[in-house]
Amino acid sequence: MKICLFWHRRDLRIYDNAGLAAALASGLPVVPLFIYDQDILDYLPDKADARLTYIFDEVERLAKATKAAGGTFLARYGKPLEVLRALVQEFEVAAVHTNEDYEPYATQRDTAVGQILQAHGVDFLLYKDQVIFAKDDIMTKSGTVPKVFGAYYKSYVAKLTDEDLHPYDSADRFISKNLHLITPEKAGPRPTLASMGFERKEQYVPTSDLPAEDVVRNYHKTRNTPALQNGTTRISVQLRFGTLSVRQVMHQAKALNPKLLAEIIWRDFFMMLLWHYPNTATEAYDPKMRQVPYRNNEDEFLAWCEGRTGYPLVDAGMRELNQTGYLPNRVRMTVAGFLVKHLFIDWRWGEKYFADKLLDYELANNVGNWQWMAGTGAVSAPWFRVYSPESQLAQVDPEMKYVKRWVPEVGTPAYPTPIVEHKFARERAVEAIRAARITA
Numbered sequence: 427m428k429i430c431l432f433w434h435r436r437d438l439r440i441y442d443n444a445g446l447a448a449a450l451a452s453g454l455p456v457v458p459l460f461i462y463d464q465d466i467l468d469y470l471p472d473k474a475d476a477r478l479t480y481i482f483d484e485v486e487r488l489a490k491a492t493k494a495a496g497g498t499f500l501a502r503y504g505k506p507l508e509v510l511r512a513l514v515q516e517f518e519v520a521a522v523h524t525n526e527d528y529e530p531y532a533t534q535r536d537t538a539v540g541q542i543l544q545a546h547g548v549d550f551l552l553y554k555d556q557v558i559f560a561k562d563d564i565m566t567k568s569g570t571v572p573k574v575f576g577a578y579y580k581s582y583v584a585k586l587t588d589e590d591l592h593p594y595d596s597a598d599r600f601i602s603k604n605l606h607l608i609t610p611e612k613a614g615p616r617p618t619l620a621s622m623g624f625e626r627k628e629q630y631v632p633t634s635d636l637p638a639e640d641v642v643r644n645y646h647k648t649r650n651t652p653a654l655q656n657g658t659t660r661i662s663v664q665l666r667f668g669t670l671s672v673r674q675v676m677h678q679a680k681a682l683n684p685k686l687l688a689e690i691i692w693r694d695f696f697m698m699l700l701w702h703y704p705n706t707a708t709e710a711y712d713p714k715m716r717q718v719p720y721r722n723n724e725d726e727f728l729a730w731c732e733g734r735t736g737y738p739l740v741d742a743g744m745r746e747l748n749q750t751g752y753l754p755n756r757v758r759m760t761v762a763g764f765l766v767k768h769l770f771i772d773w774r775w776g777e778k779y780f781a782d783k784l785l786d787y788e789l790a791n792n793v794g795n796w797q798w799m800a801g802t803g804a805v806s807a808p809w810f811r812v813y814s815p816e817s818q819l820a821q822v823d824p825e826m827k828y829v830k831r832w833v834p835e836v837g838t839p840a841y842p843t844p845i846v847e848h849k850f851a852r853e854r855a856v857e858a859i860r861a862a863r864i865t866a
């Protein structure tokens with residue numbers, strides 16, 4: 427019997443899922459699939475990873491839901507190309523449906539997958555799901571890639587209609603008539619964390635519900651106060667793994683708070699930029715910023731990582747990150763600015779550290795924001811702007827409530843003196859970058 431596969435990647439949900447809806451409407455019974463990608467797992471820094479634990483739990487939840495609906499969910503561990511090649515030989519697969527992913531690794535992988543499937547006579551169909559506008563959907567009037575967020579935002583909002591945010595009917599179609607049942611022997615066991623060589627790591631992740639209405643309504647007033655527990659929406663992990671639909675989230679933001687809508691549009695913006703400029707995952711977008719002579723002092727980097735710089739807001743942020751896998755945007759900006767300007771360390775070191783630690787780690791957003799802070803990106807803060815971590819503290823945490831939560835010894839002799847003086851550090855960075863830009 428001919429079937430089709432729906433390959434879940436960054437969309438671990440059944441409701442409002444573009445590719446899943448298309449597969450279920452295709453007329454062929456669907457077998458949902460998840461592949462634990464060995465090429466990605468091999469690079470995880472630890473054998474106990476909270477993100478993998480989260481993915482595992484979500485995949486198991488999908489598998490249960492598929493069984494309850496009368497179908498079979500397949501999960502495999504390995505290299506996607508090899509797994510898919512084996513599956514199309516094992517089953518009579520007519521098509522593989524999946525949602526687009528815009529990262530450089532993913533686009534290369536999908537090109538290779540498309541070729542292999544085509545060679546086996548299997549259609550490979552991709553859908554836009556994790557963003558509203560992607561690739562060339564929004565261009566400047568002269569047809570170039572937009573690099574000014576304000577102009578991109580204006581075009582975005584002008585183009586956005588209710589139709590773009592209308593949910594796909596995948597949940598309604600997720601019924602036995604549209605699903606395919608495979609015997610347990612043929613389906614094989616689903617991988618466990620242990621079978622893949624990993625252990626569980628529990629870390630708090632907010633639920634996959636939409637943020638509470640009052641959080642959304644107050645967002646513009648509370649977002650820059652890190653001491654507040656509900657000052658921001660905390661949806662980034664869900665958006666990363668697709669346990670929440672971006673259409674649903676945007677629909678709410680559009681109705682209740684334009685500031686929040688704009689922040690979510692930054693996510694589409696950075697994904698669009700990375701798709702156009704995949705080289706920026708690993709190098710400065712601005713060629714004039716590629717030869718900046720960063721100091722890259724390893725002891726100072728370690729002090730930053732461990733929250734021992736003597737700057738309370740920086741240290742609080744890094745300790746929160748280390749303990750929880752999260753830190754609020756405003757503090758991300760402070761710690762990133764401090765690393766690239768005050769310590770004058772390559773933004774890629776910080777980007778990598780965040781990638782290892784953040785539960786919501788997402789290549790496009792991480793690289794885009796790091797390059798923004800370093801002044802190296804397609805869209806950037808000016809390279810000569812160096813924010814004072816002390817003024818930042820006075821602005822966002824004047825009573826030091828946030829700082830004291832993470833750095834209890836602040837103000838006592840146990841707390842280190844500042845690792846570098848602000849004015850000296852600012853001049854050192856600005857002069858070195860200026861000189862590098864002249865010779866670049």
Ligand SMILES: Cc1cc2nc3c(=O)[nH]c(=O)nc-3n(C[C@H](O)[C@H](O)[C@H](O)COP(=O)(O)OP(=O)(O)OC[C@H]3O[C@@H](n4cnc5c(N)ncnc54)[C@H](O)[C@@H]3O)c2cc1C
Binds near residue numbers: 780
């Ligand atoms: C140096 C640095 C690195 C970052 N790395 C990541 C990352 O790896 N993954 C990630 O998802 N976000 C990253 N961000 C963006 C932002 O800090 C987080 O998305 C946000 O803090 C998550 O918390 P929240 O869901 O409560 O955000 P909210 O403030 O409630 O915003 C809602 C959603 O809007 C989007 N958003 C908000 N701010 C930004 C932004 N500046 N850029 C892009 N999207 C945004 C996110 O999807 C977020 O979940 C980074 C920011 C900086 C300054």
